[in-house]
Amino acid sequence: MKEFSYAAGEREVYTVSRLNREAKSVLEGSFPLLWVEGEISNLARPASGHMYFSLKDAQAQIRCAFFRGQQRGLATAPRDGMQVLVRARVSLYEGRGDYQLIVESLEEAGEGALRRAYEQLRARLAEEGLFDPARKKPLPRLPKRIGVITSSSGAVLHDILTTLQRRFPAIPVLLHPVPVQGEGAAEKIAAMLQLAERRQDCDVLILARGGGSLEDLQAFNEELLARAIIACPIPVVCGVGHETDVTIADFVADARAPTPTAAAEMLSPDQHEWLALFGQQHLRLRRLLTDRLRNAQQKIDYLGARLVHPRDRLTRLNERLTALLRHLxxxxxxxxxxxxxxLSSLRAQLVQHNPIIRSREYRLRYQHHRTRLAHALQRSLDHSRDQLGRLAHTLETLSPLATLARGYAIVETPKGVVLRTAGQVKPGDPVRARLAQGAIDCRVETVHDET
Known part of the structure; x- marks a missing residue:
């Protein structure tokens, strides 16, 4: 069915479909992506995998749609009565005209304050350009020493050391022990970064800890630590939590690893690959040396074959000199x-270009062209004279003076307008008649209209 609106008198009448569509456009264009807190009720999970529920507080409620594609990484399954914090877009379902929220993420409301602070800090630092890849420092291909900033008692340190020992045990490691959660942790980590900067005994740093809740990772979401990482001249690789844990430190670090183990792998080459590469280089170098020795031996053999007695060489040179003299x-x-x-050819050309002969030829050619020019001028004058006579005869035949000479006159008004009909004048008008010789001024007595 075609949707349209029409004018009834001076009123514009909307269809229901158009009204819902334009209301949806107004809602979606008026509100940014929002954080909304409330209690889940009327939760429904159809076979499509989507979730539909109402979000309410003490005074109001609103319908919400949480589509299956947005549910990845959901920490807790929603249930009726759960107090949640949703990040959502305001929209309208056109089919029923229902005002609703399109949910993009959902979490329990207990972490809401930390999440909002995290999002605000991330947006502010991004606006300052601190996440720009252009400002990130490159990582060394083979570090001389790796500094590890983490807790000295956790499993993270063991994982990093085990990975480095397995992949490239020749790289020395320096531990910078710090608390990785709790009050004052961010300040102590920032102070350790400054200490590493002053000591300059490491050319790359790993900042690491295990996974946890948003509250457990709060030290790595502090602005103080973020700016300390940015100010550190030593490249920093951040390996905090699991792959789904993303902190502010991950954004400002020079490289992000999904786990502490991945951070160690990122900075350490695989020793087996290097040994294989060394083996290939050894074979290549051996082949190059063998080829060079073979080429040198061939050159020695060639030069030995060319080596002759000086007497024989003098004999060959003498023979060559004799041949060259004959050729000379x-x-x-x-x-x-x-x-x-x-010389003979030039002499013949000189005779052909003798000035006396050339001047004789030019004189004869001049007399010939002069005669032709005189004849052409005479013919042109005769033709022009004949043409002028014909044009004069034609002009005399067509001239109005010839007509006047036969007794006719040209009558015109005082303004010089030639009269062709009697209706151009009336009795009493002055006119002038021009004759073959002279003119007569007249006055009209009577006008005769003859057709």
Whole structure:
């Protein structure tokens, strides 16, 4: 069915479909992505995998749609009565005209304050350009020493050391022990970064801890630590939590690893790959040296074959000198013959270009062209004279003076308008009649209209 609106008199009448569509556009364009807190009720989970529920507080409620594609990484399954914090877009379901929220993420309300602070800090630092990849420092391909900033008692340190020992045990490691959660943890980590900067005994740092809740990772979401990482001249790799845990430190670090183990793998080359590469380089170097020695031996053999006794060499040089002298004498004879032939040719050309002969030819040519020009001028004058006579005869035939000479007159008004009909004047008007010789001024007595 086609949707349209029409004018009834001066009123614009909307269809229901158009009204819902435009109301949806107004709602979606008027509100940004929002955080909304409330209690879940009327939760429904159809076979499609989507979730539909109402979010309410003491005074009001609103319908919500939480589509299956947005539910990845959901920490807790929603249930009726749960107090939650949702990040959602305001919209309208056109089919029923229901005002609703389209949910993009959902979490229990206990972490809501920390989550909002996290989002606000992330937006502010991003606006300052602190997450820009252009400002991140490159990581060393083979670190001389890796500094690890983490707790000295956790499993994270063991995982990092085990990974480095397995992949490349030649890289030394320096531990910078710090608390990784609790009050004052962010300040102590920032102070350890400054200490590493002053000592300059590591060319890359790993900042690491295990996974946990948003509250457990709060030290890595502090602005103080973020700016300390940015100010550190040593490249920092952040490996905090699990792959789904993303902190502010991950955004500002020079590289992010999904786990502490991945951070160690990122900075350490695989020793087996390097050993294989060394083996390939060894074989390549051996082949190059063998080829070079073979080429040198061939060159020695070639030079030895060319080595001759000085007497034999003098004999060959003498024979070559004799041959060159014969070629020189033959070349001189050929050159003299060519010179004589050229001289004869130039002498013949000089005779052909003798000025006396050339001036005689030019004189004859001048007399010939002068005669032709005189004949052409005479013919042109005769033709022009005949044409002028014909044009004069035609002009005399067509001239109005010839008509006047036969007794006719040209009558015109005082303004010079030639009269062609009697209706152009009335009795009493002055006119002038022009004759073959002279003119007569007249006055109209009577007008005769003859058709």
């Amino acid at each position: 004498h033959a070349a001189q004879r050929n050159q003299f013959s060519e010179a004589r032939f050229g």
